[in-house]
Amino acid sequence: MSLKRRIPFLRWSFWRLAIGSRNITKTGQIGDGREAAAADYVVANARRGDIDDVIAKIDDFAYDKSFLINIGDEKGELLDAAVRRAHTELALELGTYCGYGSLRIARAAPTATVFSVELSEANARVAQRIWAHAGVADRVTCVVGTIGDGGKTLDALANEHGFSAGKLDLLFIDHDKAAYLPDLQSILERGWLHPGGIVVADNMLIPGSPKYREYMREQQGKLFDTAEHKTHGEYQTLAPDLVLESEYLG
């Protein structure tokens, strides 16, 4: 791997991301159009209908063109393994961004239906273009909203998309770090996750979600059985990160 791929500080797009970090929390985008550019790049360069090639081209874009805040290739392998371990038929992701995480879930679980909740309409449009190009738009759906919007999005998942007690196999949490724990608790209150279902949480070191991590420590052997996977932040090998994989014990 080249030095530029390993060390993010050598890339202007990484510094631009740091400058745009306030933008991300408000709009879900970095502010320089890179998310739409990623979709353009995929449509121009990836083989239509080839999910492997679409995922590879998004990774190429993130390494060589503009840094993206996807789960990325290294941590993505942890997600893939959890998806397979959960025998996933129904998955829910919180935080769609460009649709990369959902694509990985759809690839690791070829018969699964995947829903992804995203606050930004613009990101939903980017993800939908990429999913259509990968040929998975019939089973991967973005729901624009938030779990914390007073029940609107949770009700939409229940009433329009068939979420019901014990149906959810895999929950991937990768959005607003302050919302990790309350959103998990809202989903648990609905009873959608069944015993043996798995919750994966990204970015548990950088930027981290201390209340979520503490909760999983408290619940160890009670409501959840959690493994903390040591890994690196997306698209570089300099900064460490943690991915939490928690089996629901019910």
Ligand SMILES: C[S@@+](CC[C@H](N)C(=O)[O-])C[C@H]1O[C@@H](n2cnc3c(N)ncnc32)[C@H](O)[C@@H]1O
């Ligand atoms: C780190 S990115 C998600 C990356 C994606 N999971 C992947 O691996 O490809 C975070 C995304 O969460 C969205 N987001 C932030 N807060 C949110 C919330 N409360 N509900 C839903 N989406 C949210 C942002 O707009 C952004 O698109």
